[in-house]
Amino acid sequence: MTADKIDMHVHSDNSPDGEHSGVLLCEHAIMSGLRAIAITDHCECNEYIEKGYNKSIRQSNFEASKAQAVFEGRLLVLRGIELGQPDQDPEAARAVLSSCEFDFVLASLHNLVGMEDFYYLDYSDPKNDYRDVLDRYFDELLVIAGEYDFDSLAHLTYPIRYFGIDINDIDFKRYDAVTDKILSALAERGKALEINTSGIRKGLGYLVPHDYYVRRFKELGGKYITIGSDAHTCHDVGSDISAGIKTAADCGFAEIALYQNREPVLIPIE
Ligand SMILES: [Zn+2]
Numbered sequence: 001m002t003a004d005k006i007d008m009h010v011h012s013d014n015s016p017d018g019e020h021s022g023v024l025l026c027e028h029a030i031m032s033g034l035r036a037i038a039i040t041d042h043c044e045c046n047e048y049i050e051k052g053y054n055k056s057i058r059q060s061n062f063e064a065s066k067a068q069a070v071f072e073g074r075l076l077v078l079r080g081i082e083l084g085q086p087d088q089d090p091e092a093a094r095a096v097l098s099s100c101e102f103d104f105v106l107a108s109l110h111n112l113v114g115m116e117d118f119y120y121l122d123y124s125d126p127k128n129d130y131r132d133v134l135d136r137y138f139d140e141l142l143v144i145a146g147e148y149d150f151d152s153l154a155h156l157t158y159p160i161r162y163f164g165i166d167i168n169d170i171d172f173k174r175y176d177a178v179t180d181k182i183l184s185a186l187a188e189r190g191k192a193l194e195i196n197t198s199g200i201r202k203g204l205g206y207l208v209p210h211d212y213y214v215r216r217f218k219e220l221g222g223k224y225i226t227i228g229s230d231a232h233t234c235h236d237v238g239s240d241i242s243a244g245i246k247t248a249a250d251c252g253f254a255e256i257a258l259y260q261n262r263e264p265v266l267i268p269i270e
């Protein structure tokens with residue numbers, strides 16, 4: 001197993017926006033030379049029952065368990081979940097995590113309390129000024145980072161892709177107080193920070209988060225990095241993992257992590 005052969009964030013068709021079955025994802029992973037993938041289907045806790053995540057996650061977990069056996073020796077298949085907004089329905093978050101056995105839990109924040117996904121917000125509306133949206137995003141993420149059950153924090157800075165402004169025009173220092181608290185909470189609790197590579201293939205030109213936060217995580221004592229493509233089709237499995245590895249190494253990390261039975265396994269970057 002080498003670090004560049006692991007994709008810790010892929011979606012099957014048990015996610016509303018996933019296109020292909022877990023088995024097809026695994027076959028493509030093998031064809032592209034991967035040795036391990038985590039199937040991390042969506043569970044948006046704020047819509048847990050009404051959108052049927054209570055059922056789709058059980059199905060995802062069942063299929064991942066089967067794939068684990070089928071592909072044994074060729075591909076390590078990890079039973080994951082992308083737990084969205086656990087703070088917005090803590091009971092749902094607890095229920096889903098105790099409903100199945102997971103290898104790996106990603107935590108994410110796709111929408112603020114009582115609001116739609118960041119994707120749908122109108123940023124030309126003064127009440128959605130991107131600076132305020134980012135303030136509120138980081139404040140809510142701090143609660144998740146500090147208090148909730150997960151292994152790795154997914155795509156820190158997720159909303160900025162939708163702001164329609166150049167990443168270089170965002171003054172990230174403005175948020176240092178809160179983002180340092182988020183990264184410190186991860187470090188102190190032994191959680192990982194995810195480097196999400198989807199921004200590269202989607203034309204954003206940067207990893208999520210970009211190196212500013214990966215480096216700061218290292219400075220604040222962070223130990224674990226996971227890297228994931230966030231693929232929603234079989235064709236994107238494993239994409240740009242090497243870019244994530246390069247950034248992790250440039251920021252001082254000598255290893256990246258995969259998770260089995262909720263425990264980190266460190267793989268050296270060669
Ligand atoms: Zn996500």
Ligand SMILES: [Zn+2]
Pocket residue numbers: 009011082230
């Ligand atoms: Zn995802």
